[in-house]
Amino acid sequence: MGRMPTVDDVAQAAGVSRQTVSNVLNSPDIVRETTRERVQRAISELGYRPHASARRLRTRRSATIGIRLDPLRDGISGAVLDRFLHKLAEQADARDLRVMIFTADGADDELAHIRRLHDGSDVDAFVLIGTVHGDIRQQWLIDNGVPFVSFGRPWGGDLDDPRHRWVDVDGRAGVRDAVNRLRASGSERIAWIGWPSPSGTGDERRAGWEEACGLDEATRAALSLATEDGVDAGAACATQLLSQPTAPDAIVCASDSLALGALMAATAAGRPELPIVGFDNTPVAGAVGLSSVDQPLDEVVAAALELLFGESGGDVRPNPDSNEEPTHRLLVPRLVERRSSHLTLGGITGA
Amino acid sequence: MGRMPTVDDVAQAAGVSRQTVSNVLNSPDIVRETTRERVQRAISELGYRPHASARRLRTRRSATIGIRLDPLRDGISGAVLDRFLHKLAEQADARDLRVMIFTADGADDELAHIRRLHDGSDVDAFVLIGTVHGDIRQQWLIDNGVPFVSFGRPWGGDLDDPRHRWVDVDGRAGVRDAVNRLRASGSERIAWIGWPSPSGTGDERRAGWEEACGLDEATRAALSLATEDGVDAGAACATQLLSQPTAPDAIVCASDSLALGALMAATAAGRPELPIVGFDNTPVAGAVGLSSVDQPLDEVVAAALELLFGESGGDVRPNPDSNEEPTHRLLVPRLVERRSSHLTLGGITGA
DNA sequence: CCCAAGAATTAGAACGTTCAAAATGAACGA
DNA sequence: TCGTTCATTTTGAACGTTCTAATTCTTGGG
Numbered sequence: 001m002g003r004m005p006t007v008d009d010v011a012q013a014a015g016v017s018r019q020t021v022s023n024v025l026n027s028p029d030i031v032r033e034t035t036r037e038r039v040q041r042a043i044s045e046l047g048y049r050p051h052a053s054a055r056r057l058r059t060r061r062s063a064t065i066g067i068r069l070d071p072l073r074d075g076i077s078g079a080v081l082d083r084f085l086h087k088l089a090e091q092a093d094a095r096d097l098r099v100m101i102f103t104a105d106g107a108d109d110e111l112a113h114i115r116r117l118h119d120g121s122d123v124d125a126f127v128l129i130g131t132v133h134g135d136i137r138q139q140w141l142i143d144n145g146v147p148f149v150s151f152g153r154p155w156g157g158d159l160d161d162p163r164h165r166w167v168d169v170d171g172r173a174g175v176r177d178a179v180n181r182l183r184a185s186g187s188e189r190i191a192w193i194g195w196p197s198p199s200g201t202g203d204e205r206r207a208g209w210e211e212a213c214g215l216d217e218a219t220r221a222a223l224s225l226a227t228e229d230g231v232d233a234g235a236a237c238a239t240q241l242l243s244q245p246t247a248p249d250a251i252v253c254a255s256d257s258l259a260l261g262a263l264m265a266a267t268a269a270g271r272p273e274l275p276i277v278g279f280d281n282t283p284v285a286g287a288v289g290l291s292s293v294d295q296p297l298d299e300v301v302a303a304a305l306e307l308l309f310g311e312s313g314g315d316v317r318p319n320p321d322s323n324e325e326p327t328h329r330l331l332v333p334r335l336v337e338r339r340s341s342h343l344t345l346g347g348i349t350g351a
Numbered sequence: 352m353g354r355m356p357t358v359d360d361v362a363q364a365a366g367v368s369r370q371t372v373s374n375v376l377n378s379p380d381i382v383r384e385t386t387r388e389r390v391q392r393a394i395s396e397l398g399y400r401p402h403a404s405a406r407r408l409r410t411r412r413s414a415t416i417g418i419r420l421d422p423l424r425d426g427i428s429g430a431v432l433d434r435f436l437h438k439l440a441e442q443a444d445a446r447d448l449r450v451m452i453f454t455a456d457g458a459d460d461e462l463a464h465i466r467r468l469h470d471g472s473d474v475d476a477f478v479l480i481g482t483v484h485g486d487i488r489q490q491w492l493i494d495n496g497v498p499f500v501s502f503g504r505p506w507g508g509d510l511d512d513p514r515h516r517w518v519d520v521d522g523r524a525g526v527r528d529a530v531n532r533l534r535a536s537g538s539e540r541i542a543w544i545g546w547p548s549p550s551g552t553g554d555e556r557r558a559g560w561e562e563a564c565g566l567d568e569a570t571r572a573a574l575s576l577a578t579e580d581g582v583d584a585g586a587a588c589a590t591q592l593l594s595q596p597t598a599p600d601a602i603v604c605a606s607d608s609l610a611l612g613a614l615m616a617a618t619a620a621g622r623p624e625l626p627i628v629g630f631d632n633t634p635v636a637g638a639v640g641l642s643s644v645d646q647p648l649d650e651v652v653a654a655a656l657e658l659l660f661g662e663s664g665g666d667v668r669p670n671p672d673s674n675e676e677p678t679h680r681l682l683v684p685r686l687v688e689r690r691s692s693h694l695t696l697g698g699i700t701g702a
Numbered sequence: 703c704c705c706a707a708g709a710a711t712t713a714g715a716a717c718g719t720t721c722a723a724a725a726t727g728a729a730c731g732a
Numbered sequence: 733t734c735g736t737t738c739a740t741t742t743t744g745a746a747c748g749t750t751c752t753a754a755t756t757c758t759t760g761g762g
Contacts, residue, residue, distance in 0.1 A: 004470060004472075006717095006718055006719085007718070007719065007720095008718085016741075016742090017741065017742045017743080018718095018719085018720095018742085018743090019720080019721090019741075019742060019743080020740085020741060020742075022719070022720060022721095023720095023740095023741085026720080030739085030740075030741095031740075031741090032739085032740065032741090035740085035741085047470075049467065049470035049471045050471060050718085050719075051408065051471060051472050051717085051718050051719070052404075052413075052471040052472055052473045053403075053404040053405075053407035053408040053413065053472055053473075053717090053718085053719090054404075054408050054717070054718035054719040054720090054747090055718080055719055055720075056404035056719090056747095057402065057404040057405045057408050057717090057718080057719070057720095057746095057747050057748065057749085058718080058719045058720045058721080058746075058747050059719080059720065059721090059747090060747075062404065064451075069436065069437050069440055079430065079433075081433075082430075082432075082433050085420065085452070086420050086454060089420050089452050089453055089454045090454045093453060093454065093464075098451055098453075098473065099451065099452050099453070100415075100449055100450065100451050100452075101436070101440050101450050101451075101452055102440055102444060102449075102450070103437060103440045103441045103444065113444075116400065119355060119398075119400035120400050120401060120402060120403040121355075121402050121403055121404055122403045122404075122449065230638070231638035231639065232638070257638065260638065260639075261638075264639070267618075284635055287581070287582035287583070287608065287611065287612075288582065288611075288615070357747095357748055357749085358748070358749065358750095359748085367711075367712090368711065368712045368713075369712085369713090369748095369749085369750095370711075370712060370713080370750080370751090371710085371711060371712075373749070373750060373751095374710095374711085374750095377750080381709085381710075381711095382710075382711085383709085383710060383711090386710080386711085401748080401749075402747085402748050402749070404747090404748085404749090405717090405747070405748035405749040405750090406748080406749055406750075407717095407749090408716095408717050408718065408719085408747090408748080408749070408750095409716080409717050409748080409749045409750045409751075410717090410749080410750065410751090411717075
């Protein structure tokens with residue numbers, strides 16, 4: 001394995017100068033066609049590949065996106081991150097960008113990592129996921145001029161701050177649609193199992209239920225519960241709801257974990273047909289045949305990259321500070337209906 | 352935001368030469384203590400960070416590991432990859448290594464990506480996951496001198512080839528233990544639901560059942576089924592097994608997806624207490640209270656990095672070609688027992 | 703007091719690329 | 733024929749680091 005060929009080797013083989021080779025790679029249009037072809041041939045004959053680090057050193061851009069892998073949730077919802085990451089890698093590749101991952105314990109540690117990667121010119125821009133109330137990361141990134149985009153709104157902050165680029169999914173609309181669909185199918189007493197307030201995401205989703213369920217305040221109070229995320233918790237809540245004198249005839253949940261628990265509880269309570277809707281459309285939901293609100297992650301990732309890098313290409317836009325163009329995007333999720341003609345917990349179908 | 356300080360800036364501030372600053376960073380032991388302290392102070396005062404690309408250009412090492420994100424499985428098992436990735440990022444960070452991810456359609460595409468990242472000096476070494484029979488990747492990597500380690504044995508190939516570094520989990524032993532545990536608890540007719548042969552991983556796991564179940568060949572034939580992975584498939588198989596005249600009194604499955612299906616089928620068939628064991632100990636198994644064989648991913652990752660980089664540090668070892676030291680590691684999984692005093696599908700417990 | 707040997711530090715070059723500016727070539731109208 | 737203009741190509745420098753080799757400083761023995 002001799003050393004890899006360099007631009008100089010290619011230049012010599014093609015009988016042109018270093019810079020012309022570079023131009024063929026970076027601005028092909030300014031090179032005469034015959035020359036370009038000759039250089040291209042030399043490139044492929046020698047198997048030349050530009051040395052990424054040399055290029056980065058010179059251009060001062062790393063063409064790399066950094067993203068933190070969340071601490072593992074023991075729930076099921078981690079699958080969303082997984083899908084997100086996959087899409088991100090896919091679409092980044094299409095723009096000739098690389099994706100670097102890292103882990104961190106808490107927001108402070110995450111910022112330390114970000115600083116290290118950014119100052120070392122390892123990473124041009126960051127993708128934040130899972131914004132929460134009182135998130136310290138965004139302000140820090142803005143203050144330090146580190147380009148970023150977040151998947152998740154700045155809860156409790158200024159939604160319109162142009163310096164904070166964000167993409168999010170309109171959970172409120174998603175839940176509203178799900179509730180409306182249930183009502184159209186005849187359900188009248190639709191319950192809600194969600195997360196304790198304040199939770200940006202959770203509160204929005206609950207608001208969707210509240211808007212669409214068509215129940216008076218007292219009934220709503222009786223038919224909604226809040227709990228930490230998890231299958232057990234979901235089961236416990238559903239059991240409680242179903243044991244009330246005025247039981248619900250459908251349940252909408254803030255997550256698939258809760259919904260799976262609810263589904264199990266409903267089955268155990270002898271009501272396997274009870275309509276239940278989850279959120280995130282995780283693999284588990286598909287596996288057990290649970291309806292779920294699906295986040296359009298493809299679009300989320302596309303929008304995130306567009307906000308960071310523009311329509312196409314891999315040049316990171318500087319942190320915006322004016323209102324010239326919108327710096328955020330709210331996407332609409334879609335309900336995936338299952339469970340009517342599908343495998344259910346109550347009655348297995350199959351060969 | 353002025354430009355970042357460089358070694359020269361630090362050198363000037365500390366009244367030493369460029370190279371001394373470099374030495375403080377890379378070989379502190381050869382610098383006199385008083386000098387070292389002076390330089391350190393200058394470094395932290397200026398907030399200096401080495402420029403990663405410049406260093407990589409000069410040293411010709413990227414200190415970066417590449418890993419492909421598998422195409423999304425619609426099953427539940429993807430969670431293992433997720434955990435693996437997380438551990439990898441964590442332990443790589445401890446060695447000052449970075450992790451770069453990419454996606455690919457098929458083995459050829461993966462190799463194209465690997466070539467690009469390797470030739471461009473973006474990545475020093477690769478981690479392969481999910482080796483299969485007739486995998487073309489390993490030979491290619493060996494032939495092209497690209498350092499790598501695989502999580503998964505070279506099925507159908509030479510297990511002892513020192514040029515192929517691999518780490519794997521002894522699924523056979525894991526299943527054997529699970530079966531023995533079930534027998535110790537009184538089960539006598541333990542069934543197996545696995546994957547169609549040939550499947551390196553699947554065949555090994557099945558062998559573990561075969562060795563330990565203590566049944567004659569005819570009974571084994573009646574009590575074992577093979578199917579593609581998935582919850583539905585698992586449910587279908589379990590239903591079939593349970594409807595036989597001589598039904599099993601326990602079921603061991605090759606994956607948590609299959610086991611979840613089996614659990615649902617058993618519940619539906621009125622046998623919610625039937626012992627069922629899955630594989631991978633995914634979050635779902637924990638959520639529904641399913642026993643499962645847990646892969647020691649921490650150790651897997653540690654072993655993988657050790658094979659690639661040695662006991663410590665981030666200098667990739669060249670591809671080995673002699674038998675000087677072992678270049679593979681087989682780890683033993685551990686059964687996680689659940690379901691006795693825990694949430695079950697049959698009877699919900701909770702507030 | 704001097705010299706040798708080792709410790710500590712420094713100077714120049716190199717890694718492979720792209721930028722900025724200069725040089726060359728081609729085409730055209732006067 | 734000769735400028736003039738535009739297209740194309742080339743040259744020297746720079747990006748920030750570490751390598752190699754050379755230099756200076758210390759120490760200790762004679």
